[in-house]
Amino acid sequence: MKFQDLSIKRKLILMTMLTSSIALLLSSASFLIYDLISFRNLLTHDLTTQAQIIGYNSAAAMAFKDEPAATATLSALTAKGDIVSAALYSPNGQMFAHYFRGGKTLPDTLPTCSAQKPYRFEGQYLEVCHDVALNGDRVGTLFLQSDMRQWSMRARRYATICLVFALVSVFFAFLVSSKLQKVISGPIMHLEDTMKMVSANKNYEVRAVKSYSDEIGSLIDGFNAMLSDIQQRDGALRGANDELQMRTLELEEEVSQRKQAQEELLNAKHVAEEASRAKSIFLANMSHELRTPLNAIIGYSEMLEEEARDSEDADHIRDLQKIQFAGKHLLSLINDVLDLSKIEAGKMPLHLETFDVRLMTAEIITTLQPAIEKNQNNLRVRMADEVSSMRADVTKVRQILFNLLSNACKFTDHGTISLDIERKLENDQDWIRFQVSDTGIGIAPKQRDNLFKEFAQADTSIARKYGGTGLGLAISYKFVQLMKGRIGVESELGRGATFTIELPVQVRTEADPVRPEGSTSDSLAPTSSPANTGQDTILVIDDDAAVRDLMSRFLSKLDFNVVAARSAEEGLRLASQLRPLIITLDVVMPGRDGWWVLNQLKADPALSQIPVVMVTIVDNEAMGISLGAANYLIKPVQRERLADLVQKYRVMRSTEPKTIKIPVSISHSRKGQEQTEAHNPRRR
Amino acid sequence: MARILLVEDNEMNRDMLSRRLQRKGYTVLIAHDGEQGLAKACSEIPDLILMDISLPFIDGYEVTRRLKANPRTRHIPVIALTAHALLTDRDKALKAGCNDYDTKPVDFGRLTEKIENLLVNEKTL
Numbered sequence: 001m002k003f004q005d006l007s008i009k010r011k012l013i014l015m016t017m018l019t020s021s022i023a024l025l026l027s028s029a030s031f032l033i034y035d036l037i038s039f040r041n042l043l044t045h046d047l048t049t050q051a052q053i054i055g056y057n058s059a060a061a062m063a064f065k066d067e068p069a070a071t072a073t074l075s076a077l078t079a080k081g082d083i084v085s086a087a088l089y090s091p092n093g094q095m096f097a098h099y100f101r102g103g104k105t106l107p108d109t110l111p112t113c114s115a116q117k118p119y120r121f122e123g124q125y126l127e128v129c130h131d132v133a134l135n136g137d138r139v140g141t142l143f144l145q146s147d148m149r150q151w152s153m154r155a156r157r158y159a160t161i162c163l164v165f166a167l168v169s170v171f172f173a174f175l176v177s178s179k180l181q182k183v184i185s186g187p188i189m190h191l192e193d194t195m196k197m198v199s200a201n202k203n204y205e206v207r208a209v210k211s212y213s214d215e216i217g218s219l220i221d222g223f224n225a226m227l228s229d230i231q232q233r234d235g236a237l238r239g240a241n242d243e244l245q246m247r248t249l250e251l252e253e254e255v256s257q258r259k260q261a262q263e264e265l266l267n268a269k270h271v272a273e274e275a276s277r278a279k280s281i282f283l284a285n286m287s288h289e290l291r292t293p294l295n296a297i298i299g300y301s302e303m304l305e306e307e308a309r310d311s312e313d314a315d316h317i318r319d320l321q322k323i324q325f326a327g328k329h330l331l332s333l334i335n336d337v338l339d340l341s342k343i344e345a346g347k348m349p350l351h352l353e354t355f356d357v358r359l360m361t362a363e364i365i366t367t368l369q370p371a372i373e374k375n376q377n378n379l380r381v382r383m384a385d386e387v388s389s390m391r392a393d394v395t396k397v398r399q400i401l402f403n404l405l406s407n408a409c410k411f412t413d414h415g416t417i418s419l420d421i422e423r424k425l426e427n428d429q430d431w432i433r434f435q436v437s438d439t440g441i442g443i444a445p446k447q448r449d450n451l452f453k454e455f456a457q458a459d460t461s462i463a464r465k466y467g468g469t470g471l472g473l474a475i476s477y478k479f480v481q482l483m484k485g486r487i488g489v490e491s492e493l494g495r496g497a498t499f500t501i502e503l504p505v506q507v508r509t510e511a512d513p514v515r516p517e518g519s520t521s522d523s524l525a526p527t528s529s530p531a532n533t534g535q536d537t538i539l540v541i542d543d544d545a546a547v548r549d550l551m552s553r554f555l556s557k558l559d560f561n562v563v564a565a566r567s568a569e570e571g572l573r574l575a576s577q578l579r580p581l582i583i584t585l586d587v588v589m590p591g592r593d594g595w596w597v598l599n600q601l602k603a604d605p606a607l608s609q610i611p612v613v614m615v616t617i618v619d620n621e622a623m624g625i626s627l628g629a630a631n632y633l634i635k636p637v638q639r640e641r642l643a644d645l646v647q648k649y650r651v652m653r654s655t656e657p658k659t660i661k662i663p664v665s666i667s668h669s670r671k672g673q674e675q676t677e678a679h680n681p682r683r684r
Numbered sequence: 685m686a687r688i689l690l691v692e693d694n695e696m697n698r699d700m701l702s703r704r705l706q707r708k709g710y711t712v713l714i715a716h717d718g719e720q721g722l723a724k725a726c727s728e729i730p731d732l733i734l735m736d737i738s739l740p741f742i743d744g745y746e747v748t749r750r751l752k753a754n755p756r757t758r759h760i761p762v763i764a765l766t767a768h769a770l771l772t773d774r775d776k777a778l779k780a781g782c783n784d785y786d787t788k789p790v791d792f793g794r795l796t797e798k799i800e801n802l803l804v805n806e807k808t809l
Contacts, residue, residue: 292694295789299700302792306707331789619779634778640801 009185016177017170024169028162036155040148043126044119047146050080051118051130055142058088058097059132062140067097074099084125085145088132096140110141124148187216191223204231276344283341290334298327336471343478350482350509354611354630355394356652357387357421357432364401371409377417377438384422389652390432392507396479403472404436404499412440415496423505430505431485437498443491451489452477476501483507537561537578538646541571541597542586542615547635551584551615558643560650568592572600575607582649585629587616595627602628611649613642686803687711689730691721691747692765693739697788701734704792710799718742722750725757732802734795737766737777745780752781761802765790 003011054073061069070088077083077099087098089110098106113129120127130142187210194208204227208220305320342348361381372379390397401419408417420435443451452473480487483503491497538560540551548564555562563578565571568589575583583601587594594616601607611630614621621632631645688710692698702712713728715721718739725733733751737744744764751757763784764777777785784798 291789296696296700298789299697299704299792303700303704303707306704327789636783638783638801 007185008188009181012181012185013174013177016181017173020173020177021166021170024166028166032155032158032162035158036151039151039154040126043146043148043151044128047083047126047128047144048119048130050077050083051128051142051144054086054144055130055132058142059134059139062088062090062096062132063134063137065096070097071099073097080146082150083144083146087143089141089143091138091140093141104145106143106145110143113141113143121148183212184216187211187220191216191220194223198227204228204234280341280345283337286337291331294327294331294334298324298331301327333471336475339475340471340478343475343482348478348482350393350507351395352391352393352507352509352625354389354391356389356648358383359648359651360394360398361401361419361421364398364405367402368405368409371406372417375409375413375415377409377412377415380416380418382418382420386423387421387432390503390505390507392483392503393479396483397503400476400479400501401434401436403476404434404501407472408436408438408440408497408499412438412496415439424502431502432505434501434503435498437496439496442493442495443489443497444493448489448491452487536650537563537580539571539574539578539580539583540564541568541583541589541594543567543589544586547586547615554639554642555646558646560646568594568597571597575601575610576604579607580610581653582646583610583612584615585612587614587618587620587624595623598624598627598629613645615642685709685711686731686799687713687728688799689713689715689721689724689728689733691715691718691733691739691744692736693717694736697736701790708796718744718747721747725751725760726754729756730760732799733760733762734799735762735764735782737764745776748777748780748782763795763798763802 003014006014054077057076058070058073061067061073074086074088074097077086078101084102085098085100085104085106087106088096090096093110095106095108095110100106111127111129118129124147126146126148128142128144128146130144131138132140132142190211191208194206197206198204207224207227210217210220210224301320301323305317305324308314308316308320339348361383365379365381368379405417405419416439418435418437420433420437422433424431424433477487480501480503484507485501485503487502488500489497490500536559538555540548540555540562542548542551542564543566545566548566552562552564560581563574563580565574568591571583571585574580585594585597594614598612598614601610601612608628612628613631613633614624614629615633615635615637617635619634624632630649633641633645688705690698690702690705690712692701692714693716698714698716702714705712713724713730715724718741721733721735721739722742724730735744735748739747744766748762748764751760751762761783762781763786764780764782765786765788766777783802786795786798
């Protein structure tokens with residue numbers, strides 16, 4: 001383990017001990033060295049002094065060459081245990097006398113001595129050379145050799161003492177530092193324990209105890225401050241958490257409540273829808289049941305009227321006419337109810353076809369003539385030049401306009417009723433706008449809201465005075481919705497009302513998708529054709545020779561120029577060559593069939609505007625209409641129907657778009673028929 | 685004058701229609717149900733048939749289909765009469781082979797016009 005990784009306690013002890021040991025070691029060592037050097041100096045001095053004494057004592061013996069005396073003097077050295085050998089050398093360097101302890105010997109000649117430094121350390125010995133002089137004359141040299149045993153022993157002893165002292169000191173240092181380190185490590189370890197406790201138990205209420213006001217003290221202060229901060233935040237967090245949990249619970253409860261409410265609503269909706277459907281079915285059945293006796297009432301009264309006419313019984317004629325009128329009125333009411341129930345049951349299909357708005361308007365006005373005259377009203381029709389034909393359910397458009405206009409007639413007396421028809425472009429779509437205005441009794445603002453609701457006539461007193469079920473506007477409203485149009489009303493009580501209907505020039509349903517380019521609303525009206533060859537030409541495309549023959553003969557009688565084609569390819573070729581007014585098209589042909597021809601025709605911008613009348617045994621009107629056919633006739637074809645159709649297209653072609661002025665008095669020759677048509681608009 | 689076969693189960697309607705048609709100068713043959721209508725059409729070969737659609741046992745659609753399947757009676761124009769004023773009824777009638785269609789209560793003027801049209805157009809296209 002590295003020093004750095006040791007615990008603070010150990011580090012402190014180790015540091016203290018190391019510091020004190022180094023100090024002790026250094027001081028002991030310096031003391032020891034100083035002492036050893038001093039002792040050696042002392043030894044040297046001592047030996048030198050000894051040499052001077054012996055030299056002085058043996059000077060006479062040397063001068064007189066008295067060897068025994070000299071040896072005796074040297075022998076006195078036995079008392080000095082550390083001097084191992086001593087020798088006196090004559091001035092010529094020859095050994096004169098000597099003293100040896102133990103087996104030690106000296107060389108016969110004098111070892112070289114330095115004049116400056118009389119002593120020297122040689123190995124384990126201290127050697128001193130001393131000149132022996134008598135009266136100032138040098139008579140010989142004394143050489144002493146002392147071993148360093150004394151010094152070595154002292155050194156060893158001192159070292160031992162030092163070691164012992166050092167060990168004792170280290171021991172005490174350990175004891176002291178062990179005690180003292182707690183001052184520093186204690187608070188830190190306490191802090192650590194506190195921290196561990198906090199992190200283990202997540203208990204932020206614990207506080208570290210501050211012992212001293214040193215750096216650790218301020219560290220503890222900081223730690224405690226941090227803890228209380230955390231504790232506060234923890235508390236706040238816990239509070240927020242609790243609140244959140246409560247909110248979540250509340251929300252969950254609310255969600256489940258809403259879910260329940262939604263389910264209840266859904267159930268209620270199902271029940272309501274079921275009830276509505278049941279009502280519609282009931283109404284349809286009721287209407288049916290009501291028609292049967294009405295059938296007899298109208299029929300018998302008509303029959304009786306005829307008989308009365310034959311017998312010229314004028315009184316009965318009037319009464320029978322009243323019965324008839326009442327019966328027919330009742331029938332129209334039943335029809336309205338039936339219409340509404342069909343709309344509500346979702347059983348009111350749209351039969352889209354292209355028709356001339358001008359012609360339809362003229363028809364309606366003819367039908368309405370008696371109603372206009374009844375209250376001596378004036379009818380003004382204004383039709384903008386660009387209004388020509390539109391594609392919609394003609395029966396329904398007719399019924400809407402009829403309803404609005406007959407209402408206007410009903411509620412206006414000696415006034416003016418206006419019908420304005422114009423085209424407008426809005427949101428990249430062509431619209432046709434019908435506006436029916438009158439100068440009649442008008443509608444109060446609060447009654448306007450209920451105007452288009454079923455069975456809600458503006459005022460119950462109105463029903464008594466003017467009659468009607470109040471279903472006309474509701475039906476008109478639903479029809480307009482079916483054709484994705486808009487209906488609105490503006491009125492001021494007593495000053496008349498203005499109803500506005502806006503229908504797409506090309507009404508579309510899911511089964512009647514967007515038609516190819518070139519057959520946009522602008523090209524709907526075949527007002528101008530690039531080639532005049534086909535002005536009154538009808539192209540008959542059929543593989544059956546008998547059919548071609550019959551059609552040619554029949555249409556020729558109607559002053560049409562008929563060209564026949566035997567196959568799909570020939571038909572298409574002739575169509576682009578002649579640009580006929582109308583094309584009649586069979587479906588089942590060898591090779592390419594009629595659907596293919598229809599597709600090709602509608603894909604060609606130059607030909608797409610030519611109305612195509614399907615004449616076929618294939619019963620698939622929806623397919624034909626969706627591919628762009630203008631009409632669909634199933635073989636065997638009624639001559640009358642075909643004649644009506646082709647005449648209609650001829651009129652459409654030849655009518656110059658201009659404001660038509662329809663005189664108020666129109667011949668009433670077809671009055672009865674048209675009236676019925678208005679009452680019975682489903683007749684096709 | 686033209687002979688018209690009226691197939692109608694409702695007595696009142698039958699009585700009324702037959703009398704009115706007779707007043708117009710038509711010879712009216714009567715059948716109470718589909719079976720009788722088929723039999724009379726085959727034996728009498730009328731010029732036109734007025735066919736009520738809601739007949740007991742065999743309905744008017746089926747009677748018409750059978751008439752149109754029979755070479756002897758195929759050419760006889762049939763006008764369907766129904767109290768149901770739904771467009772699908774019209775489609776069904778035309779699909780069954782009826783030449784025209786009208787709703788009850790009949791508008792007599794309109795009905796006679798249709799009768800005349802069909803009688804004049806001896807041959808359809």
